[in-house]
Amino acid sequence: MKNKIISTSRIKIIHPPSKKASYTVYPLPNNPKFWLNRGKLHFKKKEYMDALYNFTQAIKLDPENAMIYRYRGNVYLAKKQLKEAILDYWKAIKLNGKDINSRRSLIESIRLYFGSELNQDDKFRGIHLK
Secondary structure (H helix, E strand, C coil): CCCEEECCCCEEEECCCCCCCCCEEEEEECCHHHHHHHHHHHHCCCCCHHHHHHHHHHHHHCCCCCCHHHHHHHHHHHHCHHHHHHHHHHHHHHHHHCCCHHHHHHHHEEEEHHHCCCCCCHHHHCCCCC
């Protein structure tokens, strides 16, 4: 007996033929949570390029989700790409002003970017906050 495949618009469930059936759920790639969860896994493994790709895919599907911008900012921060981290944290705060984690991460990124001297105007010229 072969596996029976049932598809819906969001998930694909494979029913194995055994009586002790276990179900495998495969979210389709057009689900932003799918990309978000994959990005989190790659980030925990310190696979930053893969995490960055997955978070970017999630943002393409759900550009109004502040949490995704925060996670992508975390990847940029880990990669020491501070301008990009600052922009993502800023976007996360713009979308959800109550997100305290994004605020803390933004402050940390700005401190790292400017170093100990916060009056260096030349560095800030490269960052355009919208």
